[in-house]
Amino acid sequence: MSENINSKYQVNEKGYYGQFGGAYIPEMLHPNIEELQQKYLEIIYDENFQKEFQQLLKDYVGRPTPLYFASRLSEKFQTQIYLKREDLCHTGAHKVNNTIGQILLAKRLGKTRIIAETGAGQHGVATATVCALMNLPCVVYMGEVDIQRQAPNVKRMQLLGAEVRPATSGSKTLKDATNEAMRDWIANPTDTHYIIGSVVGPHPFPDMVARFQSVISEEIKQQLNEKTGKENPDFVVACVGGGSNAAGAFYHFLDDEKVQLVAVEAAGHGVHSGKSAATTQLGRIGVLHSSKTLFMQTEDGQVVEPHSISAGLDYPGIGPMHANLFDTKRAHFLSATDDEALKAVQLLAKLEGIIPALESAHAIAVLDRIGAKQNDVVVLNLSGRGDKDLDTYIREII
Amino acid sequence: MSNRIKELFQQKNKNILSIFCTAGFPNKNDIVSILEHAQKNGVDMVEIGMPFSDPTADGPVIQYSNTIAINNGMTLKVLFEQLKDIRQKINIPLVLMGYFNPVYQYGVENFLNDANACGIDGVIIPDLPMYEYETMYQQMFEKYKLKNIFLVTPQTSTERIKKIDVLSDAFIYIVSSNAITGGNADIQESQEKYFQRIQAMQLNNPIVIGFGIKDKSTFDTACNYANGAIIGTAFIKAIDQSKDLENDIASFIKKIQA
Numbered sequence: 001m002s003e004n005i006n007s008k009y010q011v012n013e014k015g016y017y018g019q020f021g022g023a024y025i026p027e028m029l030h031p032n033i034e035e036l037q038q039k040y041l042e043i044i045y046d047e048n049f050q051k052e053f054q055q056l057l058k059d060y061v062g063r064p065t066p067l068y069f070a071s072r073l074s075e076k077f078q079t080q081i082y083l084k085r086e087d088l089c090h091t092g093a094h095k096v097n098n099t100i101g102q103i104l105l106a107k108r109l110g111k112t113r114i115i116a117e118t119g120a121g122q123h124g125v126a127t128a129t130v131c132a133l134m135n136l137p138c139v140v141y142m143g144e145v146d147i148q149r150q151a152p153n154v155k156r157m158q159l160l161g162a163e164v165r166p167a168t169s170g171s172k173t174l175k176d177a178t179n180e181a182m183r184d185w186i187a188n189p190t191d192t193h194y195i196i197g198s199v200v201g202p203h204p205f206p207d208m209v210a211r212f213q214s215v216i217s218e219e220i221k222q223q224l225n226e227k228t229g230k231e232n233p234d235f236v237v238a239c240v241g242g243g244s245n246a247a248g249a250f251y252h253f254l255d256d257e258k259v260q261l262v263a264v265e266a267a268g269h270g271v272h273s274g275k276s277a278a279t280t281q282l283g284r285i286g287v288l289h290s291s292k293t294l295f296m297q298t299e300d301g302q303v304v305e306p307h308s309i310s311a312g313l314d315y316p317g318i319g320p321m322h323a324n325l326f327d328t329k330r331a332h333f334l335s336a337t338d339d340e341a342l343k344a345v346q347l348l349a350k351l352e353g354i355i356p357a358l359e360s361a362h363a364i365a366v367l368d369r370i371g372a373k374q375n376d377v378v379v380l381n382l383s384g385r386g387d388k389d390l391d392t393y394i395r396e397i398i
Numbered sequence: 399m400s401n402r403i404k405e406l407f408q409q410k411n412k413n414i415l416s417i418f419c420t421a422g423f424p425n426k427n428d429i430v431s432i433l434e435h436a437q438k439n440g441v442d443m444v445e446i447g448m449p450f451s452d453p454t455a456d457g458p459v460i461q462y463s464n465t466i467a468i469n470n471g472m473t474l475k476v477l478f479e480q481l482k483d484i485r486q487k488i489n490i491p492l493v494l495m496g497y498f499n500p501v502y503q504y505g506v507e508n509f510l511n512d513a514n515a516c517g518i519d520g521v522i523i524p525d526l527p528m529y530e531y532e533t534m535y536q537q538m539f540e541k542y543k544l545k546n547i548f549l550v551t552p553q554t555s556t557e558r559i560k561k562i563d564v565l566s567d568a569f570i571y572i573v574s575s576n577a578i579t580g581g582n583a584d585i586q587e588s589q590e591k592y593f594q595r596i597q598a599m600q601l602n603n604p605i606v607i608g609f610g611i612k613d614k615s616t617f618d619t620a621c622n623y624a625n626g627a628i629i630g631t632a633f634i635k636a637i638d639q640s641k642d643l644e645n646d647i648a649s650f651i652k653k654i655q656a
Contacts, residue, residue, distance in 0.1 A: 014529075022527075022530065023527060024498055024525045024526065024527060024530070025525060025527060026454065026455040026524040026525050026549065027524065027548070027549040027550065027551050027554060027573070028455060028549075028551045028553065028573065028576065030527075030551075030553070030554065030558070031553040031554070031555070032553075169458065169461050170451065170452065170461075170465075175452065176452075179452055179453075179454050182454045183454065183455075183457075183578045186454075186455060186576065186577065186578055187576055187577045187578065188576070189553050189576050190553075284503075286499045286502055286503060287497075287498045287499045287502055287525065288452065288499065289452075289454075290454075290525065297499070297503070299503070300473040300474060300475065300500055300503060300504070301450070301499040301500035301501075301502065301503035301504070302449075302450065302451040302468055302500070303451045303452050303499075
């Protein structure tokens with residue numbers, strides 16, 4: 001992980017990616033955010049921090065995760081497909097890369113209590129896990145609706161010693177859980193660190209989370225070179241809710257414009273069905289969760305409730321880095337519907353013996369339309385495994 | 399023309415009673431009569447809440463009033479239409495308070511222009527940070543003669559409070575504790591120490607305390623340390639499902655002023 005990256009796609013010193021980003025926080029959060037802004041780079045690039053972080057990624061998370069050549073999938077789509085197996089991380093998804101980093105940061109800031117928001121529960125589980133590891137009390141906010149549809153993850157968090165608090169306001173999903181976590185932080189500014197789970201929120205969270213997740217593309221680069229002798233893939237494909245796995249998978253390829261970056265959003269029942277989470281197609285620039293970014297909203301600026309079968313993509317916005325990648329056309333944004341994602345789950349299960357998370361299945365669902373040729377190398381970030389979605393698969397597929 | 403907020407504080411520097419009320423709550427068209435009853439009963443200033451779907455710094459009661467207002471069809475466009483002739487009836491200072499996104503979508507300059515045209519005196523946007531205000535919007539606020547009102551919290555550094563004092567030209571909103579709106583506790587000793595610290599700074603701007611001010615006792619305590627106080631959540635509760643706004647508002651305010 002390197003500190004200084006000069007890139008027009010990276011955050012500037014004011015916390016902006018192009019016109020997106022910033023820190024639109026109420027005054028109550030100013031001291032916390034200012035402290036983070038001033039210290040985060042110094043802390044995470046400290047030698048001891050890096051040593052502890054890398055050690056935990058290796059011994060505890062199980063990194064590096066394999067880069068697997070998926071031959072039957074490649075045959076099916078007539079191109080060369082490699083799966084980056086983030087689904088093999090401890091806790092079942094890439095989310096833990098970030099929670100390990102942030103809890104080490106929280107400890108160095110002298111914080112004694114951790115809060116988090118969660119949608120599907122993967123970030124909540126990853127946070128509860130590192131809190132158990134570091135012996136810190138943990139409160140996870142989760143929408144009441146998500147608590148019902150992701151019950152096994154609620155139990156996991158509780159087993160790990162976390163308190164799961166239902167968010168009962170608004171749509172009772174991820175955005176409301178985020179609101180509740182922000183409120184908790186306002187009420188507990190001195191002892192608490194808020195581990196945001198995606199590349200969203202006020203600066204420096206989007207950049208900090210992207211840096212912790214950037215281990216994904218760092219490994220892809222090295223592993224691909226070992227396997228093929230190639231410096232870069234031709235395509236990197238990842239699903240986007242808030243965008244943390246995509247940020248990590250794209251990170252070290254941002255400036256190599258020959259690498260085509262493909263971000264896949266959840267189209268729900270269809271982009272224009274009124275039940276969708278395809279932010280770049282339906283959203284406009286505005287300020288949500290303390291960041292200027294693209295999100296779905298009414299004409300007068302009220303946040304629109306998104307829909308996706310995948311709780312992890314069921315978020316009305318995308319992080320500011322992705323908004324800028326969309327705006328500058330650096331990344332190509334596609335979308336997949338609920339049905340397409342479910343079909344992709346079956347495809348990967350049957351062709352490769354891997355049951356993906358619903359989120360990651362959205363990325364698989366677009367493989368036929370990214371324009372990859374026979375000899376192109378496509379790296380698909382398989383961000384999570386499907387265990388947590390088994391109830392949905394039983395109901396919808398089997 | 400002088401600003402009504404500045405005139406108010408010149409005429410009266412103690413026990414200023416300000417209320418906060420979400421526009422469009424409890425019914426879509428209630429704001430004008432709420433303002434009339436508030437003024438008639440001696441309220442000195444009103445913060446009119448502009449509803450937002452995701453009010454992060456507010457507690458459940460104000461979020462509830464925001465949800466009801468949005469469901470009632472309240473938008474900034476509707477609000478400015480309702481307030482078009484408000485200065486024919488109301489002479490107390492009026493401040494618009496709400497989150498940045500609806501203002502941003504309306505267009506900040508359009509918003510300031512229309513607010514000024516209605517006779518609004520000031521604006522409070524809790525999630526518009528000082529940096530963005532200074533670099534992008536301060537000149538616009540000045541052009542349309544609207545005062546931007548900043549918040550100070552127990553965590554705000556002395557240095558930053560001084561900067562806020564320099565940037566302010568109406569009053570400074572002192573958030574009483576590290577909490578969202580609608581707290582239930584009485585004012586604690588630690589809060590009084592914080593109020594004393596602010597008081598001792600002898601700021602150029604008047605100060606008004608809000609968050610957790612809910613009854614006569616908390617109002618009186620706040621007024622010991624500030625020029626006045628703002629009551630929001632308790633007022634929203636008092637008019638929730640009101641069948642008789644005139645009576646409910648009169649009796650609520652009488653209890654505060656008793």
